[in-house]
Structures are given as structure tokens and as C-alpha cells.
Amino acid sequence: MNAAKLPAIYATLPDRPDAAMVQRYHEEGYLAFTSVLTPQEVKEASDGINQLVHKYAFNEALTEHVGGIGTYGKAIKNGRGMLFKSRTSDFHFQVEGTYEARPDRLDELADNIRKFHSYAKELPIYDFLAHQHPRLQALLAAVLGEGFRPYSSMALCKPANGGAEKPWHQDLAYFEVNRFDGVCGVWIALDRATVANGCMHVIPGGHRQGPRKHEWSKVDCEIITQEINPADAVPIELPPGGVLIFHGLLPHETPVNNSDLRRRALQFHYQSAATQIAPQEEYRRKFAGPDGLFIGCDYAKLEKSK
Numbered sequence: 001m002n003a004a005k006l007p008a009i010y011a012t013l014p015d016r017p018d019a020a021m022v023q024r025y026h027e028e029g030y031l032a033f034t035s036v037l038t039p040q041e042v043k044e045a046s047d048g049i050n051q052l053v054h055k056y057a058f059n060e061a062l063t064e065h066v067g068g069i070g071t072y073g074k075a076i077k078n079g080r081g082m083l084f085k086s087r088t089s090d091f092h093f094q095v096e097g098t099y100e101a102r103p104d105r106l107d108e109l110a111d112n113i114r115k116f117h118s119y120a121k122e123l124p125i126y127d128f129l130a131h132q133h134p135r136l137q138a139l140l141a142a143v144l145g146e147g148f149r150p151y152s153s154m155a156l157c158k159p160a161n162g163g164a165e166k167p168w169h170q171d172l173a174y175f176e177v178n179r180f181d182g183v184c185g186v187w188i189a190l191d192r193a194t195v196a197n198g199c200m201h202v203i204p205g206g207h208r209q210g211p212r213k214h215e216w217s218k219v220d221c222e223i224i225t226q227e228i229n230p231a232d233a234v235p236i237e238l239p240p241g242g243v244l245i246f247h248g249l250l251p252h253e254t255p256v257n258n259s260d261l262r263r264r265a266l267q268f269h270y271q272s273a274a275t276q277i278a279p280q281e282e283y284r285r286k287f288a289g290p291d292g293l294f295i296g297c298d299y300a301k302l303e304k305s306k
């Protein structure tokens with residue numbers, strides 16, 4: 001591997017990222033830092049997942065309990081899994097695959113969560129990490145410019161022994177916005193993330209090629225195989241508290257967790273001041289192939305295939 005191919009992983013996140021770091025983000029589409037959160041912050045953020053499961057799972061007053069996201073479970077593997085939806089906000093979480101959640105086994109349930117959605121306001125630690133952590137906020141201002149705003153909070157966890165893959169995709173294949181140069185994700189490891197338990201893999205510089213064609217497979221929405229070369233990918237292995245920031249067009253994936261160690265991570269997305277939610281038609285015209293047809297994750301098609 002030559003020096004230019006070494007993953008852009010730094011030991012520490014400075015108070016103010018320097019110009020070379022910011023340039024590297026724009027060239028490679030990502031930066032990673034092994035040591036950002038304190039051990040106490042990692043523990044609080046990880047314990048928070050158990051706290052939220054204890055508060056909301058099987059609590060009929062707070063959550064509605066449904067059998068799979070919009071019943072997409074019949075069409076794609078990653079749409080399976082029991083879903084607990086808040087009755088008063090967008091907060092919801094989904095259990096991994098066919099795991100049978102039980103009210104008398106809530107810690108076990110917390111170890112078998114696949115997805116947490118819209119959770120940033122659920123606990124002070126998430127609010128702090130998403131909106132106030134000084135060095136993360138400085139990093140976001142450096143890559144997105146002043147005036148950036150939160151777009152979403154969506155965490156994927158990978159239970160030990162089979163936590164499912166998230167295949168190759170670009171986040172902007174999902175996000176209906178008016179421009180593609182001002183969205184990024186911040187991914188925070190809560191457990192050690194390795195190749196064996198499903199760490200992030202990215203294609204350095206792959207954001208510069210623009211939107212790629214996605215289709216629904218039996219697993220999820222993914223970039224078609226002709227438009228991705230896994231040999232170009234680098235794994236981003238991180239210790240607990242390590243952070244990856246990545247461009248909304250950067251192709252990335254996480255493999256199945258075949259190890260006996262769980263892999264939890266938080267994720268927050270942000271949009272620049274100039275980036276707005278777009279009418280669906282405008283977004284679909286932009287995230288299009290040479291023939292002008294939409295090539296992102298088309299939920300209407302998935303709906304039909306149910």
C-alpha cells in the first residue's frame with residue numbers, strides 16, 4: 001500500500017482542524033480520528049441505548065409496537081425486525097432481524113438493537129454529542145461552513161454473531177435535499193469497530209464521481225455491483241470514542257458482524273447553511289443517471305415489490 005492509499009485516520013481531533021485536514025476531507029470524502037470522546041462519554045452514550053430500551057420497549061403508553069418497518073421486511077432483509085415507535089415524536093428503534101424481543105429481557109433486547117432513529121433529543125449525552133461537543137462542532141464548521149444545521153440522528157448497531165450488513169450506498173441516495181456538496185455524516189464508535197465486527201468501509205475520493213445507481217436487493221438499497229469496486233475500499237477501524245466524518249456522496253458499507261463482540265455506533269448527519277430539503281421531484285431530477293432517471297433509493301418501487 002503506498003502512502004497516498006493510507007486511510008485518512010488521525011490520532012486526535014484538534015480544537016480547530018487545519019487547512020490540510022479540511023483539504024483532505026474534500027479530496028478523499030472523509031476523515032477519521034481515533035480519540036475524540038472520553039471513556040466517560042462513551043459509557044454514557046452506550047448505557048443510553050439500554051436506558052432508552054428500558055424506558056420505551058413494551059411500554060404501550062409511550063410506544064407503538066409494530067412488526068417491521070412499514071412491512072418492508074417481506075421485501076428486504078434489513079426491513080425485518082420488530083419496531084418500537086414513539087407515540088409523541090419521530091423517535092423509533094428497530095430490533096435486529098428475527099430476534100424475538102421480550103419484555104422480561106430488556107438488556108438482551110438492547111444488545112440486539114439494529115437501528116435507533118431520531119434519538120438526538122432523547123438524552124442529554126446525545127444532545128451534547130450531536131449539537132454541543134466543541135471539537136465536533138469546530139470540525140463540522142470547517143467542512144460545512146458556519147451556519148450548518150442538524151439533518152438527522154440515526155444509529156446502526158450490530159449485534160454479535162450475525163448483526164446484518166449495510167451494503168454499499170451513498171447517504172444522498174436517501175436524503176431529499178437541493179444540493180449535494182453540503183451534507184456529511186458523523187459516525188461515532190461506542191465499541192471497538194474492526195473488520196471482524198463490521199466497521200465502516202469507504203471508497204476514498206469516491207464522492208467526486210457523483211451519484212451512483214442504487215437498487216433494492218434482497219437485503220437493502222445498494223449501489224449496483226457494476227458501479228462499485230470493493231478493491232478500492234479501505235476499512236476504518238476505530239476504538240471506542242473514535243469518529244469518522246464523511247461526505248454525503250461517499251460510497252460506504254459495513255459488513256456482517258461475524259464476531260462474538262457487538263458493534264455499537266452513533267451517527268448524526270448535518271447540512272450546510274445553503275442546503276435545504278427539496279421538493280421530491282427536484283431532488284429526484286438531481287440524483288439521476290445520464291438518462292435523467294432517478295437512481296437513488298426508490299421507496300415507491302419497494303412498496304410495489306412487497
Ligand SMILES: O=C(O)CCC(=O)C(=O)O
Nearest residue numbers: 156166171252253254265
Ligand atoms: O453503522 C453502520 O453499520 C452503517 C451506517 C450507515 O452506513 C448508514 O446508516 O448509512
